[in-house]
Each structure stands twice: as C-alpha cells, then as structure tokens.
Amino acid sequence: MQIQSKLPQVGTTIFTVMSQLANTHNAINLGQGFPDFMMDEALVEAVNQAMKDGFNQYAHTNGIPALREAIAEKVYYLYHTYINAETSITITPGGTYAIYTALTTILQPGDEVIVFEPAYDSYVPNIILNGATPVFIALEYPNYAIPWNEVAKKINNKTKAIVINSPHNPTGAVLTETDIQQLSNLVANTPIIIISDEVYEHLIFDGIMHQSMLRYPDLLERSFVIASFGKTYHCTGWKLGYCIAGEALMKEFRKVHQFNCFSCDTPKQYALASYLQGKNKYVQLCIEIQKKRDLFRSLMKETGFVYIPSHGSYFECYSYSKLSNKCDTAFAKELVETVGVAAIPVSAFYHNKTDEKVLRFCFAKKETTLQEAAKRLKYL
Missing domain, CATH: 3.90.1150.10 (Aspartate Aminotransferase, domain 1)
Incomplete structure (x- = not known):
C-alpha cells in the first residue's frame, strides 16, 4: 500500500x-x-505529590486553571501586561506542538509565511503541511541580524504570518528594541500574524532585556506567543509548554488543539502551578x-x-x-x-x-x- x-x-x-x-x-x-x-528535586517531588493526591485523570483541555492563572501572574510580573487566563492561555504538549497548532489555525493553501534562516527545523514542515509556502530570508552572517529591508520587499497580499524566534535557535541572537520598531512598522495596518517562538525567554544573557511580544500591545494583539516549561526548568522530556494569544486568535487555536491533543499531563500541571510561585527560579x-x-x-x-x-x-x-x-x-x-x-x-x-x-x-x-x-x- x-x-x-x-x-x-x-x-x-x-x-x-x-x-x-x-x-x-x-x-x-x-x-x-x-x-x-x-x-530541581522540589519540582520532582511536587509531581509525585500531585499523583499521590489523585490528580491523575484528564485535565481541562485548555490546561488547569491554577496553572493558567500562575502564567498570567508571571507575565504581569515580567512584562506588566495583563493576560486573561481564561480566554488567552492554553497549555500544550511542548512548544513545537504549539507552533504547529498556531500555524494550522491560521494557514490556508496559497498563504505565505516569512521564515528567517537559519531556522528551527519544525517551522518549514509545519507551513508546508498546511498547504502554505515558506518565504525564506537569510539572517545576516555573522551576527545573524534581521535584514528588515529585505522583509519589506517580501511582504505582499499573500503574506499571512512572520515567524519570530528570540532568543534564537540555533544562533543565540536576540531581538533589539530597533527590531521591534521595524517589525511594528511593517505589520501596522496589515492582517499579518506573528508566530513568536519564545521558548528560551528566560535564557537571555549579558543583561539584555527580552523583547517579548508580550511587552507590546500592538504586536500582542496579532501574535501567538509560544513558551516552554522544558527549557525553563531543565525538563525537556516533559514536553509541556503553552501558547498566549488574544481571545479571538486563541478561540480558533483551541478548536484545532482540542481535536489534536485533548489535554496535557495532569500531575505535572499541578506541580508547575505551585512551582511558578517561586519567581527566583526563572x-x-x-x-x-x-x-x-x-x-x-x-x-x-x-x-x-x-x-x-x-x-x-x-x-x-x-x-x-x-x-x-x-x-x-x-x-x-x-x-x-x-x-x-x-x-x-x-x-x-x-x-x-x-x-x-x-x-x-x-x-x-x-x-x-x-x-x-x-x-x-x-x-x-
């Protein structure tokens, strides 16, 4: 066959x-x-305790409320942005899954998605699987900066989304305030959606401030922001992450999510909900x-x-x-x-x-x- x-x-x-x-x-x-x-052994123990306490059945498809609320509190603490935990946060089985779901939510055959290379290897297959076309733009070697003039040339009426990744895998490059201004100028008055891969948001060095889409209301309203617990807490094998988006975008994201992964690991969600209260950890x-x-x-x-x-x-x-x-x-x-x-x-x-x-x-x-x-x- x-x-x-x-x-x-x-x-x-x-x-x-x-x-x-x-x-x-x-x-x-x-x-x-x-x-x-x-x-951290304390997080391991928290999962063990959650299992002993009986939290071993299906969690809510969007993620347990306590964890979504803890994420919303973290976002406000870090970025001074209020996120509605009920309508705008969904727990996912890893960041890669969240990226796939976000792209599947928005893409139709014939759409184009701008991808900066070198690029994390899941982006392009995700785009192709949804019948869309990746539009490649090379980052400027050796600093791996975004050539914004080139981005402006590639945007057209087929451009559905731009994939942003900061801190960047594989290079470790990070967005600057100038990058944010350039991005904001380019997408203003367009229907372009931003897929912002921020799974390394807490792994940023040299006193540099992380330029999250969560800091900027005009960008956030058109963004899916992707995060990872695995990268933050050294538990990549857990495959747990989350997506943040505005209510309208998240409503459609959840339609795809519920039929692809009904819910995520329950005891780990309860453990993370309590562990997130320790701000110093991240x-x-x-x-x-x-x-x-x-x-x-x-x-x-x-x-x-x-x-x-x-x-x-x-x-x-x-x-x-x-x-x-x-x-x-x-x-x-x-x-x-x-x-x-x-x-x-x-x-x-x-x-x-x-x-x-x-x-x-x-x-x-x-x-x-x-x-x-x-x-x-x-x-x-």
Whole structure:
C-alpha cells in the first residue's frame, strides 16, 4: 500500500543522525539541546505529590486553571501586561506542538509565511503541511541580524504570518528594541500574524532585556506567543509548554488543539502551578546558564574554534574555518568519529544548506561535560 508523502523532501533529522552517531562512538553529545544535569528535586517531588493526591485523570483541555492563572501572574510580573487566563492561555504538549497548532489555525493553501534562516527545523514542515509556502530570508552572517529591508520587499497580499524566534535557535541572537520598531512598522495596518517562538525567554544573557511580544500591545494583539516549561526548568522530556494569544486568535487555536491533543499531563500541571510561585527560579536562570556559556567560551579558546556571540538559548555557534575546509556536515561527523564530540552543522537549519563552516554547540551541560568536550576538541 502506498501513500503520497506530504513531506517528500524530509528524511531523518540531523539531530537524530548526530545523536545516533554520538551513541555509536560513545561521544559527548553537545548537539541536541537538552541538559545532562538534574532538574530541581522540589519540582520532582511536587509531581509525585500531585499523583499521590489523585490528580491523575484528564485535565481541562485548555490546561488547569491554577496553572493558567500562575502564567498570567508571571507575565504581569515580567512584562506588566495583563493576560486573561481564561480566554488567552492554553497549555500544550511542548512548544513545537504549539507552533504547529498556531500555524494550522491560521494557514490556508496559497498563504505565505516569512521564515528567517537559519531556522528551527519544525517551522518549514509545519507551513508546508498546511498547504502554505515558506518565504525564506537569510539572517545576516555573522551576527545573524534581521535584514528588515529585505522583509519589506517580501511582504505582499499573500503574506499571512512572520515567524519570530528570540532568543534564537540555533544562533543565540536576540531581538533589539530597533527590531521591534521595524517589525511594528511593517505589520501596522496589515492582517499579518506573528508566530513568536519564545521558548528560551528566560535564557537571555549579558543583561539584555527580552523583547517579548508580550511587552507590546500592538504586536500582542496579532501574535501567538509560544513558551516552554522544558527549557525553563531543565525538563525537556516533559514536553509541556503553552501558547498566549488574544481571545479571538486563541478561540480558533483551541478548536484545532482540542481535536489534536485533548489535554496535557495532569500531575505535572499541578506541580508547575505551585512551582511558578517561586519567581527566583526563572529570574535567576539566565545567570546560571550564562556561567555555562562563559565557561565553554573560555575552554574553547584553547581550540581552533572561534565563537560567534550568543546572547541567549542553550547554544553558541563556532566557526571552524581555521581548522578545515570540509563542509559542515562532514566536519561534524568527523568530530564525532575522531575526537568523540557531537555538534550540529548549521547548514541543517537552511533550506538550501547554506554552509558558512559553522557548528552549533549546546552548553547546557555539567561543567565536567564541557571541560571534557573542550579537552577533546583541542586535539583536532
């Protein structure tokens, strides 16, 4: 029996390939974005207690009220924006799911969506699956800034949405106030919707303020804002996140959501509702993770890699042009096989495989892991 593939160009992702190679060669995996250190035991205990207390059946399809209210309180505390927890917040099984649902909510065949590359790998398949067309705009290497003049040229009457990601995966670039002003000017008096991927909102460094769509009423009214508990609390395997949008947008989002994932993990929602009251856990997170970035940078000075500054996320990109002329995919595989360190070739985040001889490393690891990885990389 044969079916016509909806994604004929899609194969095994580079993340799976590199992780399998890492396992085969017993390599240190700095490729896929997950911590190798333990999450807070207090949150683990809170989930255990919720299960013991009997919170093990279906939760409300929109998420338990206590968690949605805690999120609304957090948004007000951080961004001084009031969000209606009843009508504008939906709990989802991870940020990637929320992005897919937001795009599915708004897209019709023939629509166009502006995507900045390098781009997180789920955006383009999501767009194609909904019969729409991705319109690619390359970020300006090496700072990975948005070329707003180019964006203005690509907007037309088919443009349904713009996908924004800050802090950015894979590069760690972040939006500035100037970017926000440019974005606001471009979408004013248009029906363009913003898909704002902010799963690394609490992982932003160097004293920089996160430019969330939640800060700006004119942008928020046309945005789906995506967040992740997994990235914030070092529990990526939980696959829990949420989406915030205005009432009209969220009403349509929930129509799709209810038939795709009726509800999310109940005991974890109860645990997170209470855990969110500890504001320092997410406020101080940037300090904790920046220390890891800075440590990795200092260790990598003894190698031939040159860092491209990351101001957020789990990741920093490094140029290897002084070390090899090989394409980035071949060089990444060589690293695994010869020195036992896995990274992700940044060409994997471009539809046309643009190769700047750059690899992405995940520094959200234990100090000993980062030290051993850098030690191995010195012997290239």
